[in-house]
Amino acid sequence: MSVTIYNTITRQKEQFVPIEAGKVRMYVCGPTVYDYIHIGNARPAIFFDVVRRYLEHTGLEVNYISNFTDVDDKLIRKANELGTTVNEVADKFIAAFHEDTAAIGIRPANLNPRVMDHIDEVVEFIAGLVDKGHAYESAGDVYFSTSTFPDYGKLSHQNLDELQHGIRVELDERKENAQDFVLWKSAKPGEINWDSPWGKGRPGWHIECSAMARKYLGDTLDIHGGGLDLQFPHHECEVAQSECLTGESLAHYWMHNGYIHINNEKMSKSLGNGITVREIVKKVKPQAIRYFMLAAHYRSPLNFSDDTVAQALNSVDRITNGYNNVVHRLELAKDQEPGSVDAQLQAELQRIENNFNSKMNDDFNTPDAITALFELVALANTNLQDSNLSYSSIEAIQKLFLAFNNVLGLLPEQAEVDNLEEQVEQLIVERTEARATKNWARADEIRDLLNEMNIVLEDTPQGIRWRRK
Structure with a gap:
């Protein structure tokens, strides 16, 4: 019996057939490294570690890539709070990530690419979208034009109007459409920045994963994974920009794990109920944390309690x-x-x-x-x-x-x-x-x-x- 995967984009289980016989190209979105990882981060890290382990158990060779987002508003704020640099904040919490994931038995990825090391690839990617008419520059920012991709919304199975229903869309005169998303942000005074054809600035969130996944795994991945919270807008935007540039499917199989609640409440900073992996392993055996995560089906919600x-x-x-x-x-x-x-x-x-x-x-x-x-x-x-x-x-x-x-x-x-x-x-x-x-x-x-x-x-x-x- 071969492996079957519930594919988010088709909403059904499908037999897993790798692009290249015997090999798997797998990309899982990693954390934004501005703090210690919490149990919400731990669930995809543990589950996709098991996916990778089992595929290897069946005899497949898995090239497992999981990125670090080390350029982001959250890192900039943290650096300002600590009176240090964005790079130093990222270095600190990347080291902590490796310590914490090792503590709960997660095997290292084949590669953990960092955004800061791939600015050239990001700029090249954006330039390609501009040349093809899928992106436009406005006041130093560059936006993806969602109207040029008719399939926008196919991953979350909603149309453009439905995607905005129930969520706040910031009105921005620089955008041609409210749904357009930023690919390159112009630098604000004092912010970390790089040179680009559109002036000094830094990448938008969504473009980072597309650029790094393409560099290390090619135009089309076998498996793209992450938490359910990333399905929209992050993964939806990845699909749009990648497929507009390459003309190829970004991933054959999309996998998303469910949410974690704390004592039946949604984990959030406003409730102050976040729990870091670093805190948990001081009190609980690491294997018990893995068991907790794996004792429920990955697509089901989990409730963390004593x-x-x-x-x-x-x-x-x-x-x-x-x-x-x-x-x-x-x-x-x-x-x-x-x-x-x-x-x-x-x-x-x-x-x-x-x-x-x-x-x-x-x-x-x-x-x-x-x-x-x-x-x-x-x-x-x-x-x-x-x-x-x-x-x-x-x-x-x-x-x-x-x-x-x-x-x-x-x-x-x-x-x-x-x-x-x-x-x-x-x-x-x-x-x-x-x-x-x-x-x-x-x-x-x-x-x-x-x-x-x-x-x-x-x-x-x-x-x-x-x-x-």
Whole structure:
């Protein structure tokens, strides 16, 4: 079964067929780097990280590009507030972005292009639109003429009049039409700026992604993704300007993830309810954040609360405990003959793997894929009770855990798992020695310490076995 994707532009699921066999050109809009990323930024970062991981899991080579918007009104305001430069603000929060996304298990993009490094490409792009009659200069600004693109609105499935219904359109005598959007902004006194054929200025927001995506991925992308809030106007404007310049479809598949609410309220600065990733990871395991994001379908809204995070944490602990039990049992069996994988176990593992892949193939249905992962946890716990289970059988269970984790990223980093095992094993040895020498006080201290670590000890025919609660 091949991957299907719900395509925003067609409003239906479609079989995914890359432009170039075996390769995927994928562009996801990144953050405006004027502050630390919040959980709203984290949802597309985590989800599209999983999309990329799964496509690679199927054997495809993914060129994953996600930009940084480092030239923007917000950066200019932040620089003025801090008494520094726009470039220094961007540098600070780009470094923070890499730290925060690494903390929640997001693999680095193949490239994170910055607008400041691509001014020439932006100017060239705009000049091409002017030459073709799709853009015009007015008082030092350059605007895209939406009336020259009859398909404007095809991504959000509305016509020009409907697109303006319910939103405020700033009246501007410099525009030929109210719906026209800026491609190049003339410089205000003291603002960061670059030279252009239309005078000193800086790029508009929408043109930046079109120029950078084209440079690194060509005229047409396989997948263009981002949050639902970007569908209009950002992505709609990208479609218009890119397709007017190249005459080609900008992207074959458009994907948009749903919104996040905080305690059933929309996240907004006016409500003061924004939560940064940097704050969350100080209180919650990073894997629990990923679980929370993936436990609902990506196109559905999510509600962030203490209860939903607690549920995610409990679920991640179940998965981690299941995996740690496999690792521990594998360590105990390392000196045994490998043996063969039990036939019934192999059939069950294959069934679970097929189920996982089937759900991921169906528009990246991560909630149901996680259900398959819990089936694996249950299967592992049941089979590990068999003292005669072969090393190869235990290893087969571990391999499927790792394959699923390579897609979802819900287990701790291996170094963390190894460190936990080493620490627990050392405490068990010390406790055993304390009991042998009748040092009951020390034995009790270690028992209490293990209990605080949520470690349960069990006596088995193979010796003391431990698991996490």
